[in-house]
Amino acid sequence: MSALTPEPAPLPAAPAPLGEVLERVSDTLAAAGILDARIDAEWLVGHVLDLGRGAVQAAEITGAALSAAQLAALAPLVQRRAAREPLQHITGTAAFRQLLLHVGPGVFVPRPETEGVVQFAIDALRAEASPAPIGVDLGTGSGAIALAMATEVPNARIFAAENSPEAFTWTRRNFDAVAAPNATLVFADLADAFAELAGTVDVVISNPPYVPDDAVPRDPEVRDYDPAVALYGGPDGLGVVRVLSRVALRLLRPGGVLIIEHGELQGRAIRELLAADGWRASATHPDLTLRDRATTALRP
Secondary structure (H helix, E strand, C coil): CCCCCCCCCCCCCCCEEHHHHHHHHHHHHHHCCCCCHHHHHHHHHHHHHCCCHHHHHHHHHCCCEECHHHHHHHHHHHHHHHCCCCHHHHHCEEEECCEEEECCCCCCCCCHHHHHHHHHHHHHHHHCCCCCCEEEEECCCCCHHHHHHHHHCCCCEEEEEECCHHHHHHHHHHHHHHCCCCEEEEECCCCCCCHHHCCCEEEEEECCCCECCCCCCCCHHHHCCCCHHHCECCCCCCHHHHHHHHHHHHHEEEEEEEEEECCCCCHHHHHHHHHHCCCEEEEEEECCCCCEEEEEEECC
């Protein structure tokens, strides 16, 4: 543990009331600068007890206690989180909409704000008159976006591409675990993927790397653990977005929808980029915190 990381508050002696354990863990994580300390504490305790957050909260109300073995298993997890290792790396999973995905070193951890971005794709697929609309997720990472589309729009055919060997290990694991029969995964660069689908796709979506190269994220969980290839998008952050625009023009049918997640200050630049490439009706949409989060456009 670095000199800048607070020493964890000692856990109580066993058997320890669950409420007291949660309070001690929350205090330790809050002292380390973690904003959602109580939530993370519940996830860590739940990981040890093999319970979800709701079940942990119910167990606290009923006066449950942790044994010496459970406290011993919890202590190093608290240390790791206090050192700002991502919670999802510690538990090995990340919740995303209705899914629980496997994640770890080498793959971008899906964020809650992306849950709202994928809703645009789900709504567009559901609105299609075709009995089997086609959706494509370019640079799928953990598979979160593609698998959400596949499971929530089961009549759709979903195709996903990822080209990072480190990330693809996790992608393949999640596709195998979810086992959506309508989802296809390939190891391919997004610039070249799915040539056979040209002109037939209804929705193309991507959460590309969009952080400018010199804009190093402040949060250690992002800066030190998310793979750089999933974060940085060139000098202005839009290098991959330019490629996406050209690829989506090739893949989509006329009237098909492009959806791009991006940083809160990039909406105008992306709309201008898309307009220059000939896209119609581009619009930027805020997330639940009212920060610009996604831009959509229609293929001419």
